[in-house]
Amino acid sequence: MKILVTGGLGFIGSHTVVELQNKGFEVVIIDNLSNSSINVLDGIVAISGKKPLFEKMDLRDKSAVQSFFKKHGDIEGVIHFAASKAVGESVENPLLYYENNLGVLVYILQELTKKDRARLIFSSSCTVYGQADEMPITENAPVKPAESPYGNTKQIGEEIIKDTCKVNPSLATIALRYFNPIGAHPSVEIGELPIGVPQNLVPFITQTGVGLREELSVFGDDYPTEDGTCIRDYIHVVDVAKAHVVALERLLENKNEANYEVFNLGTGKGSSVLEVIHSFEKVSGQKLNYKIANRRPGDVIQAYADTQKANEILGWKAYSSLDEAMKSAWDWEQKIRA
Ligand SMILES: NC(=O)c1ccc[n+]([C@@H]2O[C@H](COP(=O)([O-])OP(=O)(O)OC[C@H]3O[C@@H](n4cnc5c(N)ncnc54)[C@H](O)[C@@H]3O)[C@@H](O)[C@H]2O)c1
Numbered sequence: 001m002k003i004l005v006t007g008g009l010g011f012i013g014s015h016t017v018v019e020l021q022n023k024g025f026e027v028v029i030i031d032n033l034s035n036s037s038i039n040v041l042d043g044i045v046a047i048s049g050k051k052p053l054f055e056k057m058d059l060r061d062k063s064a065v066q067s068f069f070k071k072h073g074d075i076e077g078v079i080h081f082a083a084s085k086a087v088g089e090s091v092e093n094p095l096l097y098y099e100n101n102l103g104v105l106v107y108i109l110q111e112l113t114k115k116d117r118a119r120l121i122f123s124s125s126c127t128v129y130g131q132a133d134e135m136p137i138t139e140n141a142p143v144k145p146a147e148s149p150y151g152n153t154k155q156i157g158e159e160i161i162k163d164t165c166k167v168n169p170s171l172a173t174i175a176l177r178y179f180n181p182i183g184a185h186p187s188v189e190i191g192e193l194p195i196g197v198p199q200n201l202v203p204f205i206t207q208t209g210v211g212l213r214e215e216l217s218v219f220g221d222d223y224p225t226e227d228g229t230c231i232r233d234y235i236h237v238v239d240v241a242k243a244h245v246v247a248l249e250r251l252l253e254n255k256n257e258a259n260y261e262v263f264n265l266g267t268g269k270g271s272s273v274l275e276v277i278h279s280f281e282k283v284s285g286q287k288l289n290y291k292i293a294n295r296r297p298g299d300v301i302q303a304y305a306d307t308q309k310a311n312e313i314l315g316w317k318a319y320s321s322l323d324e325a326m327k328s329a330w331d332w333e334q335k336i337r338a
């Protein structure tokens with residue numbers, strides 16, 4: 001069964017391609033390498049023993065997208081990861097984000113709605129909840145006004161899919177709202193490859209640990225949490241990847257209850273910034289150089305998932321602990337800097 005994975009050489013996409021191939025799916029990747037490297041293909045082959053088909057293509061090229069679907073008429077499902085994801089950059093260049101994250105989604109949906117039967121998994125984010133009023137966050141929590149154009153693209157992306165599904169019963173879709181994916185494949189053949197200075201906590205920690213950055217700034221220790229730092233739900237990327245396979249199988253087996261469904265992907269456990277640092281210190285056996293700095297604008301105090309819906313309906317749950325995820329992130333960082 002042939003599955004298209006857009007952004008399949010990126011962080012979450014590459015781990016998902018491995019899990020799909022392990023389950024016997026035939027994978028075609030589209031990626032323009034704007035935030036990834038062609039070498040990721042070698043990592044995928046090293047783990048799964050299979051080379052996916054790869055097309056280097058910019059999905060903003062509508063006619064290329066049309067030709068691709070014409071050529072690959074036998075695609076049974078699409079997992080759409082390709083997007084731009086830097087929150088700060090989205091504030092500086094909103095149109096890039098609206099074009100890449102929403103224009104491309106429209107092009108893909110236009111092709112999928114031409115088919116007799118089509119399935120789509122969409123990468124959404126817990127950012128749609130903003131600062132939720134209640135913890136843990138269920139899928140029924142209201143969507144709050146977005147803090148950034150990036151956040152907006154995830155909300156509008158969900159709306160575009162929902163509206164399209166209403167009038168296209170042949171299209172079945174699932175939006176997965178990721179909490180904070182971290183870590184690397186335990187084989188350390190693939191992992192996260194942030195370009196430039198990492199904006200996210202875990203790659204900043206591991207780059208500081210390896211000596212690439214001098215010091216981590218902890219953005220605020222005066223939040224109303226136990227140790228004063230923000231709380232997030234950090235989930236191992238392999239657990240996230242496996243959820244995509246399960247969600248896709250649900251659609252392929254026509255087990256979905258509606259043609260647009262939403263699931264949280266998290267562990268259900270919140271960890272503070274200081275807890276993440278302590279986990280790093282434990283698994284690496286070294287002290288991390290960090291200082292307390294000002295709050296970062298736009299950060300929510302806490303966000304962790306209620307995972308019951310994914311546990312019960314998808315029959316999926318996250319298995320890896322924070323320490324396991326941090327260990328894999330650290331192993332990966334050491335490998336790529338060696
Ligand atoms: N990583 C996170 O913390 C997180 C959290 C929530 C949601 N998401 C979403 O999950 C998805 C995957 O995230 P990721 O962390 O793997 O990001 P990533 O940047 O590592 O992967 C995205 C991939 O898409 C490719 N791409 C981007 N624009 C493209 C285009 N126009 N044509 C072809 N390829 C293109 C990039 O080269 C990259 O390989 C994104 O939609 C992101 O917004 C990520």
Ligand SMILES: O=c1ccn([C@@H]2O[C@H](COP(=O)(O)OP(=O)(O)O[C@H]3O[C@H](CO)[C@@H](O)[C@H](O)[C@H]3O)[C@@H](O)[C@H]2O)c(=O)[nH]1
Nearest residue numbers: 125126127178179180199200201204217218219230296299
């Ligand atoms: O150098 C740093 C980087 C981060 N943090 C803190 O660490 C926590 C996590 O930050 P980060 O890793 O940037 O994740 P989030 O801010 O939760 O955002 C991520 O997770 C969201 C939900 O999935 C996505 O929408 C975003 O794109 C993605 O960047 C926050 O409290 C930050 O203030 C620091 O203290 N120092």
